[in-house]
Amino acid sequence: MPTSPAADRPRTPAADPSSNGAPAPILLELVDETGATIGTAEKLSAHLPPGRLHRAFSVFLFDTEGRLLLQRRAAGKYHSPGVWSNTCCGHPYPGEPPFVAAARRTAEELGVAPALMREAGTVRYNHPDPASGLVEQEYNHLFVGVVTAPLDPDPEEIGETAFVSPAELAALRAAGPFSAWFPTVLEAALPAVRELTGDAGW
Structure with missing residues (x-):
């Protein structure tokens, strides 16, 4: 069942000391x-x-039952607000290894470190987002893993979370919008997902 993040955890963005905070x-x-x-x-x-x-x-990321952790992007996000997407996505800082960036951003957004995370290949795509007018031209590094600790999502990033089976994911996709990149990255990650979960219907 989807759950909403706690709204009482303060978050402070990094500031440039030369630009008045x-x-x-x-x-x-x-x-x-x-x-x-x-x-x-x-x-x-x-x-x-x-x-x-x-x-x-x-x-x-998946739980020990093989259910996929989804997030609904917060309504205040400038890109693809309010839509469901995969556990976490983002961009490495220049020079930052993608694995390090993925682990860092998962902790920042979800307040939890994966118990296990491994590389799952790459995929290149070009996805315009009709709602925002922005374009995703990305060379995307994929990761799959397991999460066992309780979640503590950042409310500025995440509106809801949900652990879903393949059937529940299909129903959720039929009911409302997902991020433009979600179908592409899911399809590309499926071989690694099936290996990680022992298939579990994926």
């Missing part, structure tokens, strides 16, 4: 079609049409 601009790592780094770009600018190919990651 304003949050520092977030830079993404631009890559070529082989995944090699070619530069950096500010986060929002990289998502403006037609988009600039950049490094990203997507995490799929």
